[in-house]
Amino acid sequence: MSKIYVLHENNEWTVHLQNRLDELNYPYELWHLDEGSIDLSAEPPQGVFYNRMSASSHTRDHRFAPELAGAVITWLEYHGRKVINGSRALSLEISKVQQYLALEKAGIATPKTIAAVGKKHIIEAANSLGMSSFITKHNRAGKGQGVQLFHSVQALQDYLDGPDFDAPVDGITLIQQYIKATEPFIIRHEFIGGKFLYAVKVDTSEGFELCPADACAIGDMFCPTDETPTQPKAKFEILQNYRPAFIEQYEMFLNANAIQVAGIEAIQDADGNSYAYDVNTNTNYNSDAEAKAGQFAMRELAQYLKAELDKLAL
Template sequence: MADLVVFYEHPQWFEPLFRALDRRGLAWAALEIQSHSFDPADTTLPAPVILNRLAMSSFLRQEEHALFYSMAALDHWQSLGARVINGPGVLAYDTNKARQLSLFRKAGLATPATRVAHRRADVPRLAAEIGYPVMVKVNVGGSGTGMIRYDTPEELEAAVADRLTPVGVDGVALIQDYVPARDARVIRCEMLDRKLLYALALDGAGSTFDLCPADVCMVDKPTITISEFKPPAEIVRAVEKVAWMSGLDVGGIEYMVDDRDGTPRFYDLNAMSNFVAKPLEVLGWDPHDNLVDYLLPLIAAQQKAAA
Protein backbone atom coordinates (compact mmCIF):
# COMPACT_ATOMS: atom_id res chain seq x y z
CA MET A 1 0.00 0.00 0.00
CA ALA A 2 1.21 3.50 -0.76
CA ASP A 3 2.07 5.83 2.14
CA LEU A 4 0.28 8.69 0.41
CA VAL A 5 -2.57 8.99 -2.05
CA VAL A 6 -3.20 12.16 -4.03
CA PHE A 7 -6.96 12.37 -4.62
CA TYR A 8 -7.17 14.64 -7.65
CA GLU A 9 -9.28 15.65 -10.65
CA HIS A 10 -7.52 18.07 -13.00
CA PRO A 11 -5.32 16.25 -15.56
CA GLN A 12 -2.54 18.90 -15.69
CA TRP A 13 -2.43 20.99 -12.54
CA PHE A 14 -0.58 18.50 -10.37
CA GLU A 15 2.29 17.46 -12.60
CA PRO A 16 4.71 19.68 -10.60
CA LEU A 17 3.46 18.07 -7.37
CA PHE A 18 3.87 14.58 -8.81
CA ARG A 19 7.42 15.40 -9.90
CA ALA A 20 8.24 16.72 -6.42
CA LEU A 21 6.91 13.53 -4.78
CA ASP A 22 8.99 11.39 -7.14
CA ARG A 23 12.06 13.55 -6.65
CA ARG A 24 11.85 13.10 -2.88
CA GLY A 25 11.28 9.33 -3.14
CA LEU A 26 7.85 9.11 -1.52
CA ALA A 27 5.80 5.94 -1.90
CA TRP A 28 2.69 7.52 -3.33
CA ALA A 29 -0.15 6.84 -5.75
CA ALA A 30 -2.53 8.99 -7.76
CA LEU A 31 -6.25 8.39 -7.33
CA GLU A 32 -8.39 10.07 -9.97
CA ILE A 33 -11.61 11.43 -8.51
CA GLN A 34 -13.82 11.39 -11.56
CA SER A 35 -13.74 7.61 -12.14
CA HIS A 36 -13.74 6.74 -8.44
CA SER A 37 -16.41 4.89 -6.46
CA PHE A 38 -16.40 3.39 -2.97
CA ASP A 39 -18.18 0.94 -0.68
CA PRO A 40 -19.23 2.53 2.65
CA ALA A 41 -18.87 -0.88 4.32
CA ASP A 42 -15.27 -1.30 3.13
CA THR A 43 -12.76 -0.60 5.91
CA THR A 44 -9.70 -0.68 3.61
CA LEU A 45 -7.83 2.58 3.23
CA PRO A 46 -6.18 3.56 -0.07
CA ALA A 47 -3.33 5.05 2.02
CA PRO A 48 -2.82 6.23 5.61
CA VAL A 49 -2.39 9.83 4.37
CA ILE A 50 -4.69 11.26 1.70
CA LEU A 51 -3.99 14.60 0.05
CA ASN A 52 -7.24 16.02 -1.26
CA ARG A 53 -6.76 18.06 -4.45
CA LEU A 54 -10.40 18.51 -5.43
CA ALA A 55 -10.97 21.69 -7.43
CA MET A 56 -14.28 23.52 -7.13
CA SER A 57 -14.06 24.24 -10.86
CA SER A 58 -14.39 20.52 -11.62
CA PHE A 59 -18.08 21.02 -12.35
CA LEU A 60 -17.00 23.08 -15.37
CA ARG A 61 -15.13 20.11 -16.82
CA GLN A 62 -17.59 17.30 -16.09
CA GLU A 63 -21.35 17.44 -16.08
CA GLU A 64 -21.33 14.59 -13.54
CA HIS A 65 -18.95 16.38 -11.21
CA ALA A 66 -17.71 14.85 -7.98
CA LEU A 67 -17.83 17.80 -5.59
CA PHE A 68 -20.29 16.42 -3.08
CA TYR A 69 -19.30 12.83 -3.75
CA SER A 70 -15.74 13.64 -2.73
CA MET A 71 -16.82 14.94 0.67
CA ALA A 72 -18.49 11.60 1.36
CA ALA A 73 -15.44 9.59 0.25
CA LEU A 74 -13.02 11.72 2.26
CA ASP A 75 -15.24 11.56 5.34
CA HIS A 76 -15.39 7.76 4.99
CA TRP A 77 -11.59 7.44 4.94
CA GLN A 78 -11.18 9.96 7.74
CA SER A 79 -13.58 7.96 9.92
CA LEU A 80 -11.36 4.92 9.35
CA GLY A 81 -8.30 6.73 10.70
CA ALA A 82 -6.70 8.23 7.62
CA ARG A 83 -5.05 11.63 7.91
CA VAL A 84 -6.98 13.54 5.27
CA ILE A 85 -5.30 16.77 4.27
CA ASN A 86 -8.06 19.28 3.49
CA GLY A 87 -10.77 16.93 4.66
CA PRO A 88 -14.54 17.17 4.60
CA GLY A 89 -14.64 19.89 7.26
CA VAL A 90 -12.86 22.50 5.17
CA LEU A 91 -14.62 21.30 2.01
CA ALA A 92 -17.90 22.26 3.67
CA TYR A 93 -16.58 25.83 3.48
CA ASP A 94 -14.95 25.50 0.08
CA THR A 95 -18.25 24.41 -1.47
CA ASN A 96 -20.21 27.23 0.14
CA LYS A 97 -19.26 30.88 -0.34
CA ALA A 98 -22.05 31.96 2.00
CA ARG A 99 -20.49 29.93 4.80
CA GLN A 100 -17.09 31.43 3.98
CA LEU A 101 -18.43 34.93 4.49
CA SER A 102 -19.95 33.95 7.84
CA LEU A 103 -16.59 32.44 8.81
CA PHE A 104 -14.76 35.66 7.94
CA ARG A 105 -17.27 37.62 10.02
CA LYS A 106 -16.80 35.24 12.94
CA ALA A 107 -13.05 35.83 12.66
CA GLY A 108 -13.71 39.57 12.96
CA LEU A 109 -12.90 40.40 9.33
CA ALA A 110 -14.67 42.70 6.88
CA THR A 111 -16.38 41.28 3.79
CA PRO A 112 -18.29 42.79 0.87
CA ALA A 113 -21.92 43.57 1.74
CA THR A 114 -23.84 40.45 0.73
CA ARG A 115 -27.27 38.89 0.67
CA VAL A 116 -27.83 35.16 0.15
CA ALA A 117 -30.88 33.88 -1.74
CA HIS A 118 -32.23 30.63 -3.12
CA ARG A 119 -34.92 32.14 -5.38
CA ARG A 120 -34.13 34.15 -8.49
CA ALA A 121 -37.22 36.30 -7.90
CA ASP A 122 -35.66 37.69 -4.70
CA VAL A 123 -32.48 38.93 -6.37
CA PRO A 124 -33.67 42.43 -7.47
CA ARG A 125 -35.09 43.20 -4.03
CA LEU A 126 -31.87 42.17 -2.33
CA ALA A 127 -29.75 44.08 -4.84
CA ALA A 128 -31.76 47.22 -4.01
CA GLU A 129 -30.84 46.77 -0.35
CA ILE A 130 -27.13 46.79 -1.24
CA GLY A 131 -27.07 49.34 -4.06
CA TYR A 132 -25.56 49.29 -7.52
CA PRO A 133 -23.33 48.11 -9.04
CA VAL A 134 -23.81 44.60 -7.67
CA MET A 135 -22.30 41.22 -8.32
CA VAL A 136 -24.53 38.17 -8.56
CA LYS A 137 -22.46 35.09 -7.83
CA VAL A 138 -23.05 31.38 -7.54
CA ASN A 139 -22.47 29.84 -4.12
CA VAL A 140 -20.28 27.02 -5.47
CA GLY A 141 -17.83 28.63 -7.84
CA GLY A 142 -14.53 27.96 -9.52
CA SER A 143 -12.23 29.75 -11.97
CA GLY A 144 -14.42 32.83 -11.89
CA THR A 145 -17.50 31.13 -13.27
CA GLY A 146 -21.01 32.23 -12.36
CA MET A 147 -20.17 35.86 -11.57
CA ILE A 148 -21.91 38.74 -13.33
CA ARG A 149 -21.85 42.46 -12.57
CA TYR A 150 -25.07 44.45 -12.95
CA ASP A 151 -24.90 48.23 -13.03
CA THR A 152 -28.59 49.21 -12.95
CA PRO A 153 -31.88 47.83 -11.61
CA GLU A 154 -33.21 47.64 -15.17
CA GLU A 155 -30.29 45.51 -16.28
CA LEU A 156 -30.73 43.10 -13.41
CA GLU A 157 -34.52 42.92 -13.66
CA ALA A 158 -34.27 42.08 -17.37
CA ALA A 159 -31.78 39.31 -16.59
CA VAL A 160 -34.08 37.91 -13.90
CA ALA A 161 -37.07 38.01 -16.25
CA ASP A 162 -35.08 36.13 -18.89
CA ARG A 163 -33.73 33.71 -16.25
CA LEU A 164 -30.16 34.67 -17.07
CA THR A 165 -28.81 35.47 -13.61
CA PRO A 166 -26.23 32.97 -12.35
CA VAL A 167 -27.54 29.76 -10.78
CA GLY A 168 -25.04 27.35 -9.30
CA VAL A 169 -25.06 23.63 -8.71
CA ASP A 170 -26.75 24.07 -5.32
CA GLY A 171 -29.30 26.70 -6.40
CA VAL A 172 -27.93 29.34 -3.98
CA ALA A 173 -26.90 32.81 -5.15
CA LEU A 174 -24.98 35.64 -3.53
CA ILE A 175 -25.92 39.24 -4.25
CA GLN A 176 -22.85 41.25 -3.35
CA ASP A 177 -21.57 44.80 -3.35
CA TYR A 178 -19.13 45.40 -6.18
CA VAL A 179 -15.95 46.37 -4.34
CA PRO A 180 -13.56 48.61 -6.30
CA ALA A 181 -10.21 47.00 -5.53
CA ARG A 182 -7.50 49.53 -4.80
CA ASP A 183 -4.99 49.57 -7.67
CA ALA A 184 -7.09 46.80 -9.30
CA ARG A 185 -5.19 44.43 -7.02
CA VAL A 186 -6.25 41.22 -5.33
CA ILE A 187 -4.10 39.53 -2.67
CA ARG A 188 -3.99 35.76 -2.40
CA CYS A 189 -2.50 34.37 0.81
CA GLU A 190 -1.28 30.80 0.36
CA MET A 191 -1.45 28.70 3.50
CA LEU A 192 0.40 25.53 4.51
CA ASP A 193 -0.07 23.76 7.82
CA ARG A 194 -2.53 26.58 8.65
CA LYS A 195 0.25 29.17 8.52
CA LEU A 196 1.07 31.73 5.84
CA LEU A 197 3.49 30.26 3.31
CA TYR A 198 3.60 33.22 0.94
CA ALA A 199 1.28 35.80 -0.60
CA LEU A 200 0.76 37.02 -4.14
CA ALA A 201 -0.39 40.34 -5.52
CA LEU A 202 -2.50 39.86 -8.64
CA ASP A 203 -2.35 43.22 -10.38
CA GLY A 204 -4.93 43.98 -13.06
CA ALA A 205 -7.32 41.49 -11.50
CA GLY A 206 -10.21 43.79 -12.40
CA SER A 207 -9.94 42.46 -15.96
CA THR A 208 -11.17 39.00 -15.02
CA PHE A 209 -12.86 37.11 -12.20
CA ASP A 210 -10.72 34.02 -12.92
CA LEU A 211 -7.68 34.53 -10.71
CA CYS A 212 -6.08 31.09 -10.87
CA PRO A 213 -2.30 31.71 -10.95
CA ALA A 214 -1.24 28.29 -12.30
CA ASP A 215 0.52 28.01 -15.65
CA VAL A 216 -2.42 26.35 -17.38
CA CYS A 217 -4.79 29.06 -16.12
CA MET A 218 -2.79 32.06 -17.27
CA VAL A 219 -2.69 31.37 -21.00
CA ASP A 220 -5.64 33.64 -21.81
CA LYS A 221 -5.05 36.25 -19.07
CA PRO A 222 -2.04 38.33 -20.14
CA THR A 223 -3.47 41.44 -18.44
CA ILE A 224 -2.74 40.04 -14.96
CA THR A 225 0.73 40.29 -13.49
CA ILE A 226 1.70 38.29 -10.43
CA SER A 227 4.34 39.18 -7.86
CA GLU A 228 5.24 38.16 -4.33
CA PHE A 229 3.59 40.30 -1.67
CA LYS A 230 4.36 40.79 2.01
CA PRO A 231 1.06 41.30 3.89
CA PRO A 232 1.03 43.41 7.03
CA ALA A 233 1.22 41.56 10.33
CA GLU A 234 -2.48 41.98 11.07
CA ILE A 235 -3.38 40.29 7.77
CA VAL A 236 -1.04 37.41 8.53
CA ARG A 237 -2.72 36.92 11.89
CA ALA A 238 -6.13 37.11 10.25
CA VAL A 239 -5.54 34.50 7.56
CA GLU A 240 -3.88 32.12 10.00
CA LYS A 241 -6.87 32.47 12.32
CA VAL A 242 -9.24 31.65 9.45
CA ALA A 243 -7.13 28.65 8.46
CA TRP A 244 -7.35 27.26 12.00
CA MET A 245 -11.05 27.95 12.31
CA SER A 246 -11.86 26.27 9.00
CA GLY A 247 -9.37 23.39 9.13
CA LEU A 248 -7.57 24.62 5.99
CA ASP A 249 -4.35 22.62 5.78
CA VAL A 250 -3.21 23.95 2.42
CA GLY A 251 -4.93 26.49 0.19
CA GLY A 252 -5.62 30.13 -0.45
CA ILE A 253 -7.46 32.99 1.26
CA GLU A 254 -8.15 36.08 -0.82
CA TYR A 255 -8.90 39.70 -0.01
CA MET A 256 -8.82 43.10 -1.63
CA VAL A 257 -8.49 46.59 -0.23
CA ASP A 258 -11.69 48.57 -0.77
CA ASP A 259 -10.61 51.72 -2.58
CA ARG A 260 -13.53 53.66 -1.06
CA ASP A 261 -12.38 53.38 2.54
CA GLY A 262 -9.13 51.37 2.65
CA THR A 263 -10.75 48.37 4.36
CA PRO A 264 -9.34 44.90 3.57
CA ARG A 265 -12.38 42.85 2.52
CA PHE A 266 -12.11 39.07 2.52
CA TYR A 267 -14.20 37.17 0.03
CA ASP A 268 -12.78 33.71 -0.76
CA LEU A 269 -11.34 30.60 0.85
CA ASN A 270 -10.01 27.99 -1.56
CA ALA A 271 -8.91 24.59 -0.30
CA MET A 272 -7.30 23.70 -3.62
CA SER A 273 -4.06 25.51 -4.35
CA ASN A 274 -1.85 24.46 -7.23
CA PHE A 275 0.64 27.18 -6.25
CA VAL A 276 1.97 29.94 -8.42
CA ALA A 277 3.12 29.60 -12.01
CA LYS A 278 6.91 29.84 -12.44
CA PRO A 279 7.61 29.81 -8.69
CA LEU A 280 11.38 30.15 -9.06
CA GLU A 281 10.87 33.40 -10.98
CA VAL A 282 8.16 34.80 -8.70
CA LEU A 283 9.31 33.53 -5.30
CA GLY A 284 12.85 32.24 -5.79
CA TRP A 285 11.86 28.83 -4.39
CA ASP A 286 9.37 26.05 -5.12
CA PRO A 287 6.43 25.68 -2.68
CA HIS A 288 6.03 22.04 -3.68
CA ASP A 289 9.19 21.28 -1.71
CA ASN A 290 7.58 22.85 1.36
CA LEU A 291 4.46 20.76 0.78
CA VAL A 292 6.53 17.57 0.68
CA ASP A 293 8.33 18.66 3.87
CA TYR A 294 4.88 19.02 5.46
CA LEU A 295 3.76 15.58 4.24
CA LEU A 296 6.74 13.60 5.47
CA PRO A 297 6.12 13.88 9.26
CA LEU A 298 2.40 13.21 8.74
CA ILE A 299 3.27 9.98 6.94
CA ALA A 300 5.77 9.06 9.67
CA ALA A 301 3.16 9.69 12.38
CA GLN A 302 0.64 7.45 10.62
CA GLN A 303 3.27 4.72 10.21
CA LYS A 304 4.16 4.92 13.90
CA ALA A 305 0.50 4.73 14.92
CA ALA A 306 -0.02 1.64 12.77
CA ALA A 307 3.11 -0.15 14.07
Protein backbone atom coordinates in the same frame (compact mmCIF):
# COMPACT_ATOMS: atom_id res chain seq x y z
CA MET B 1 3.56 0.63 2.62
CA SER B 2 2.05 3.93 3.77
CA LYS B 3 1.76 6.55 1.06
CA ILE B 4 0.59 10.05 0.33
CA TYR B 5 -2.80 9.81 -1.37
CA VAL B 6 -3.96 12.79 -3.44
CA LEU B 7 -7.74 13.07 -3.89
CA HIS B 8 -8.63 15.19 -6.93
CA GLU B 9 -10.60 15.47 -10.18
CA ASN B 10 -8.30 17.51 -12.44
CA ASN B 11 -5.07 16.05 -13.79
CA GLU B 12 -3.86 19.42 -15.12
CA TRP B 13 -3.97 20.98 -11.66
CA THR B 14 -2.42 17.96 -9.96
CA VAL B 15 0.54 17.32 -12.26
CA HIS B 16 2.67 20.06 -10.64
CA LEU B 17 2.38 18.41 -7.23
CA GLN B 18 2.94 15.02 -8.83
CA ASN B 19 6.17 16.31 -10.39
CA ARG B 20 7.43 17.50 -7.00
CA LEU B 21 6.56 14.19 -5.35
CA ASP B 22 8.45 12.38 -8.12
CA GLU B 23 11.40 14.75 -7.84
CA LEU B 24 11.65 14.14 -4.08
CA ASN B 25 11.03 10.39 -4.50
CA TYR B 26 8.12 10.35 -2.06
CA PRO B 27 5.63 7.45 -2.17
CA TYR B 28 2.24 8.56 -3.44
CA GLU B 29 -0.89 7.53 -5.29
CA LEU B 30 -3.47 9.64 -7.12
CA TRP B 31 -7.19 9.05 -6.59
CA HIS B 32 -9.17 10.66 -9.39
CA LEU B 33 -12.67 11.00 -7.96
CA ASP B 34 -14.84 12.08 -10.87
CA GLU B 35 -16.69 8.78 -10.38
CA GLY B 36 -16.23 5.50 -8.54
CA SER B 37 -17.44 3.50 -5.56
CA ILE B 38 -16.57 2.90 -1.89
CA ASP B 39 -16.96 -0.34 0.02
CA LEU B 40 -18.03 1.03 3.40
CA SER B 41 -17.25 -2.30 5.07
CA ALA B 42 -13.61 -2.17 3.91
CA GLU B 43 -10.77 -0.37 5.66
CA PRO B 44 -8.85 2.32 3.76
CA PRO B 45 -5.10 1.92 3.26
CA GLN B 46 -2.64 3.47 5.67
CA GLY B 47 -1.24 6.85 4.77
CA VAL B 48 -1.88 10.57 4.55
CA PHE B 49 -4.78 11.68 2.36
CA TYR B 50 -4.67 15.14 0.79
CA ASN B 51 -7.97 16.48 -0.54
CA ARG B 52 -7.69 18.69 -3.63
CA MET B 53 -11.32 18.54 -4.71
CA SER B 54 -12.43 21.67 -6.56
CA ALA B 55 -15.68 23.60 -6.41
CA SER B 56 -15.45 24.12 -10.18
CA SER B 57 -15.41 20.37 -11.00
CA HIS B 58 -18.81 20.62 -12.71
CA THR B 59 -17.25 22.87 -15.37
CA ARG B 60 -15.14 19.85 -16.40
CA ASP B 61 -18.13 17.47 -16.56
CA HIS B 62 -17.35 16.11 -13.09
CA ARG B 63 -20.67 17.18 -11.61
CA PHE B 64 -20.72 14.83 -8.64
CA ALA B 65 -17.01 14.71 -7.86
CA PRO B 66 -17.37 16.82 -4.66
CA GLU B 67 -20.15 14.53 -3.45
CA LEU B 68 -18.02 11.44 -4.07
CA ALA B 69 -15.04 13.13 -2.41
CA GLY B 70 -17.24 13.92 0.57
CA ALA B 71 -18.24 10.28 0.88
CA VAL B 72 -14.62 9.12 0.57
CA ILE B 73 -13.42 11.63 3.16
CA THR B 74 -16.18 10.63 5.59
CA TRP B 75 -15.07 7.00 5.18
CA LEU B 76 -11.43 7.94 5.76
CA GLU B 77 -12.19 10.03 8.82
CA TYR B 78 -14.42 7.29 10.26
CA HIS B 79 -11.41 4.98 10.16
CA GLY B 80 -9.16 7.58 11.77
CA ARG B 81 -7.02 8.28 8.73
CA LYS B 82 -5.07 11.53 8.53
CA VAL B 83 -6.87 13.75 6.02
CA ILE B 84 -5.37 17.07 4.99
CA ASN B 85 -8.24 19.46 4.16
CA GLY B 86 -10.90 17.03 5.37
CA SER B 87 -14.68 17.21 5.49
CA ARG B 88 -14.88 20.71 6.99
CA ALA B 89 -12.52 22.11 4.36
CA LEU B 90 -14.57 20.47 1.58
CA SER B 91 -17.76 22.01 2.98
CA LEU B 92 -16.24 25.47 2.78
CA GLU B 93 -14.72 24.84 -0.66
CA ILE B 94 -18.11 24.16 -2.23
CA SER B 95 -20.12 26.87 -0.43
CA LYS B 96 -19.24 30.54 -0.28
CA VAL B 97 -22.15 30.99 2.14
CA GLN B 98 -20.33 28.71 4.58
CA GLN B 99 -17.04 30.48 3.84
CA TYR B 100 -18.38 33.95 4.62
CA LEU B 101 -20.12 32.92 7.81
CA ALA B 102 -17.00 31.10 9.02
CA LEU B 103 -14.83 34.11 8.19
CA GLU B 104 -17.20 36.48 9.97
CA LYS B 105 -17.28 34.16 12.99
CA ALA B 106 -13.49 34.49 13.10
CA GLY B 107 -13.79 38.28 13.07
CA ILE B 108 -12.59 38.60 9.45
CA ALA B 109 -14.52 41.18 7.41
CA THR B 110 -16.27 40.01 4.24
CA PRO B 111 -18.32 42.01 1.70
CA LYS B 112 -22.02 42.32 2.55
CA THR B 113 -23.69 39.38 0.80
CA ILE B 114 -27.22 38.09 0.23
CA ALA B 115 -27.88 34.53 -0.99
CA ALA B 116 -30.88 33.96 -3.23
CA VAL B 117 -32.52 31.15 -5.21
CA GLY B 118 -34.82 32.11 -8.08
CA LYS B 119 -34.67 35.16 -10.38
CA LYS B 120 -37.40 37.02 -8.50
CA HIS B 121 -35.49 36.67 -5.25
CA ILE B 122 -32.20 37.67 -6.88
CA ILE B 123 -33.79 40.98 -7.88
CA GLU B 124 -35.30 41.42 -4.42
CA ALA B 125 -31.86 40.80 -2.91
CA ALA B 126 -30.25 43.40 -5.17
CA ASN B 127 -32.87 45.96 -4.14
CA SER B 128 -32.40 45.04 -0.50
CA LEU B 129 -28.62 45.43 -0.76
CA GLY B 130 -29.27 49.10 -1.55
CA MET B 131 -26.00 49.76 -3.38
CA SER B 132 -25.49 51.48 -6.72
CA SER B 133 -22.88 48.93 -7.77
CA PHE B 134 -22.80 45.27 -6.81
CA ILE B 135 -21.62 41.92 -8.12
CA THR B 136 -23.19 38.51 -8.48
CA LYS B 137 -21.36 35.21 -8.13
CA HIS B 138 -22.13 31.55 -7.76
CA ASN B 139 -22.20 29.95 -4.32
CA ARG B 140 -20.39 26.87 -5.65
CA ALA B 141 -17.94 28.24 -8.13
CA GLY B 142 -14.26 28.56 -8.91
CA LYS B 143 -12.23 30.45 -11.53
CA GLY B 144 -14.45 33.49 -11.04
CA GLN B 145 -17.47 31.61 -12.33
CA GLY B 146 -20.66 33.66 -12.39
CA VAL B 147 -18.95 36.87 -11.31
CA GLN B 148 -20.65 39.87 -12.93
CA LEU B 149 -20.47 43.55 -12.04
CA PHE B 150 -23.69 45.59 -12.25
CA HIS B 151 -24.31 49.30 -11.81
CA SER B 152 -28.10 49.07 -11.58
CA VAL B 153 -30.82 46.61 -10.69
CA GLN B 154 -32.25 47.05 -14.19
CA ALA B 155 -28.95 45.86 -15.67
CA LEU B 156 -29.19 42.78 -13.46
CA GLN B 157 -32.78 42.20 -14.59
CA ASP B 158 -31.72 42.41 -18.24
CA TYR B 159 -28.98 39.85 -17.56
CA LEU B 160 -31.38 37.47 -15.80
CA ASP B 161 -33.87 37.75 -18.67
CA GLY B 162 -31.23 37.41 -21.38
CA PRO B 163 -29.58 34.40 -23.03
CA ASP B 164 -26.26 34.81 -21.18
CA PHE B 165 -27.58 34.13 -17.67
CA ASP B 166 -25.37 31.48 -16.09
CA ALA B 167 -27.35 29.50 -13.53
CA PRO B 168 -25.35 28.26 -10.49
CA VAL B 169 -24.91 24.51 -10.24
CA ASP B 170 -26.41 24.48 -6.73
CA GLY B 171 -29.05 27.09 -7.56
CA ILE B 172 -27.70 29.71 -5.14
CA THR B 173 -26.71 33.12 -6.51
CA LEU B 174 -24.87 35.57 -4.27
CA ILE B 175 -25.55 39.29 -4.56
CA GLN B 176 -22.60 41.07 -3.04
CA GLN B 177 -21.28 44.50 -2.17
CA TYR B 178 -18.80 45.73 -4.78
CA ILE B 179 -15.52 46.66 -3.12
CA LYS B 180 -13.82 49.25 -5.30
CA ALA B 181 -10.07 49.11 -4.89
CA THR B 182 -7.91 52.17 -5.47
CA GLU B 183 -5.84 50.08 -7.91
CA PRO B 184 -7.00 47.03 -9.95
CA PHE B 185 -5.52 44.18 -7.94
CA ILE B 186 -6.32 41.70 -5.22
CA ILE B 187 -3.96 39.81 -2.92
CA ARG B 188 -4.04 36.05 -2.52
CA HIS B 189 -2.53 34.73 0.71
CA GLU B 190 -1.13 31.19 0.53
CA PHE B 191 -0.93 28.87 3.53
CA ILE B 192 0.63 25.42 3.92
CA GLY B 193 0.32 23.47 7.16
CA GLY B 194 -1.93 26.27 8.37
CA LYS B 195 0.99 28.71 8.26
CA PHE B 196 1.47 31.70 5.97
CA LEU B 197 3.85 31.00 3.07
CA TYR B 198 3.58 34.04 0.80
CA ALA B 199 1.17 36.49 -0.79
CA VAL B 200 0.71 37.06 -4.49
CA LYS B 201 -0.56 40.30 -5.98
CA VAL B 202 -2.99 39.58 -8.83
CA ASP B 203 -3.71 42.16 -11.53
CA THR B 204 -7.49 42.28 -12.08
CA SER B 205 -7.55 44.94 -14.78
CA GLU B 206 -8.55 42.44 -17.48
CA GLY B 207 -11.29 40.60 -15.62
CA PHE B 208 -12.39 38.58 -12.64
CA GLU B 209 -10.86 35.19 -13.49
CA LEU B 210 -8.11 34.97 -10.90
CA CYS B 211 -6.89 31.37 -10.98
CA PRO B 212 -3.08 31.52 -10.66
CA ALA B 213 -2.42 28.07 -12.12
CA ASP B 214 -0.59 27.75 -15.41
CA ALA B 215 -3.33 25.36 -16.54
CA CYS B 216 -5.87 28.20 -16.34
CA ALA B 217 -4.27 30.15 -19.17
CA ILE B 218 -6.87 31.02 -21.78
CA GLY B 219 -5.17 32.54 -24.79
CA ASP B 220 -2.87 34.43 -22.37
CA MET B 221 -5.84 36.65 -21.53
CA PHE B 222 -6.68 35.77 -17.94
CA CYS B 223 -3.77 33.77 -16.52
CA PRO B 224 -0.69 34.60 -18.62
CA THR B 225 2.43 32.69 -17.70
CA ASP B 226 4.87 34.46 -20.04
CA GLU B 227 5.82 38.07 -20.43
CA THR B 228 5.87 39.15 -24.07
CA PRO B 229 6.01 42.53 -25.83
CA THR B 230 2.19 42.53 -25.78
CA GLN B 231 2.11 41.42 -22.13
CA PRO B 232 4.77 43.59 -20.44
CA LYS B 233 3.22 43.44 -16.99
CA ALA B 234 3.19 40.24 -14.97
CA LYS B 235 -0.31 39.37 -13.82
CA PHE B 236 0.98 37.52 -10.75
CA GLU B 237 3.68 38.90 -8.45
CA ILE B 238 4.80 37.39 -5.14
CA LEU B 239 5.18 40.19 -2.61
CA GLN B 240 8.37 40.57 -0.62
CA ASN B 241 8.45 41.55 3.08
CA TYR B 242 4.68 41.28 3.26
CA ARG B 243 3.03 40.21 6.50
CA PRO B 244 0.10 42.40 7.56
CA ALA B 245 -1.30 42.12 11.07
CA PHE B 246 -4.35 40.12 9.93
CA ILE B 247 -2.23 37.13 8.83
CA GLU B 248 -2.37 35.74 12.37
CA GLN B 249 -6.16 36.06 12.24
CA TYR B 250 -6.23 34.15 8.95
CA GLU B 251 -4.12 31.39 10.49
CA MET B 252 -6.47 31.16 13.46
CA PHE B 253 -9.43 30.92 11.07
CA LEU B 254 -7.79 28.04 9.18
CA ASN B 255 -6.96 26.22 12.41
CA ALA B 256 -10.52 26.63 13.72
CA ASN B 257 -11.89 25.11 10.51
CA ALA B 258 -9.34 22.27 10.16
CA ILE B 259 -7.92 23.67 6.91
CA GLN B 260 -4.24 23.01 6.39
CA VAL B 261 -3.72 24.18 2.80
CA ALA B 262 -5.51 27.21 1.35
CA GLY B 263 -5.37 30.45 -0.55
CA ILE B 264 -7.37 33.34 0.94
CA GLU B 265 -8.16 36.16 -1.47
CA ALA B 266 -8.69 39.67 -0.15
CA ILE B 267 -9.30 43.13 -1.54
CA GLN B 268 -8.68 46.53 0.03
CA ASP B 269 -11.00 49.51 -0.37
CA ALA B 270 -10.06 53.18 -0.68
CA ASP B 271 -10.12 53.57 3.12
CA GLY B 272 -7.60 50.78 3.64
CA ASN B 273 -10.13 48.25 4.90
CA SER B 274 -9.38 44.67 3.85
CA TYR B 275 -12.17 42.22 2.95
CA ALA B 276 -11.68 38.47 2.50
CA TYR B 277 -13.97 37.19 -0.24
CA ASP B 278 -12.73 33.71 -1.17
CA VAL B 279 -11.15 30.73 0.58
CA ASN B 280 -9.71 28.29 -1.96
CA THR B 281 -8.80 24.94 -0.41
CA ASN B 282 -7.77 23.59 -3.83
CA THR B 283 -5.09 26.23 -4.17
CA ASN B 284 -2.76 26.46 -7.16
CA TYR B 285 0.39 28.45 -7.80
CA ASN B 286 1.89 30.39 -10.71
CA SER B 287 5.28 29.09 -11.85
CA ASP B 288 6.58 32.36 -13.35
CA ALA B 289 5.83 34.35 -10.21
CA GLU B 290 7.47 31.64 -8.09
CA ALA B 291 10.57 31.48 -10.29
CA LYS B 292 11.07 35.24 -9.97
CA ALA B 293 10.63 35.13 -6.19
CA GLY B 294 12.58 31.90 -5.65
CA GLN B 295 9.71 30.37 -3.67
CA PHE B 296 8.08 27.11 -4.70
CA ALA B 297 4.84 26.23 -2.96
CA MET B 298 4.32 22.79 -4.52
CA ARG B 299 7.73 21.71 -3.23
CA GLU B 300 6.84 23.07 0.21
CA LEU B 301 3.51 21.23 0.01
CA ALA B 302 5.15 17.94 -0.98
CA GLN B 303 7.58 18.25 1.93
CA TYR B 304 4.73 19.05 4.32
CA LEU B 305 2.79 15.97 3.20
CA LYS B 306 5.89 13.77 3.64
CA ALA B 307 6.43 15.18 7.13
CA GLU B 308 2.84 14.30 8.02
CA LEU B 309 3.38 10.80 6.60
CA ASP B 310 6.54 10.38 8.67
CA LYS B 311 4.62 11.26 11.85
CA LEU B 312 2.46 8.17 11.35
CA ALA B 313 5.51 5.95 11.82
CA LEU B 314 6.44 7.50 15.18
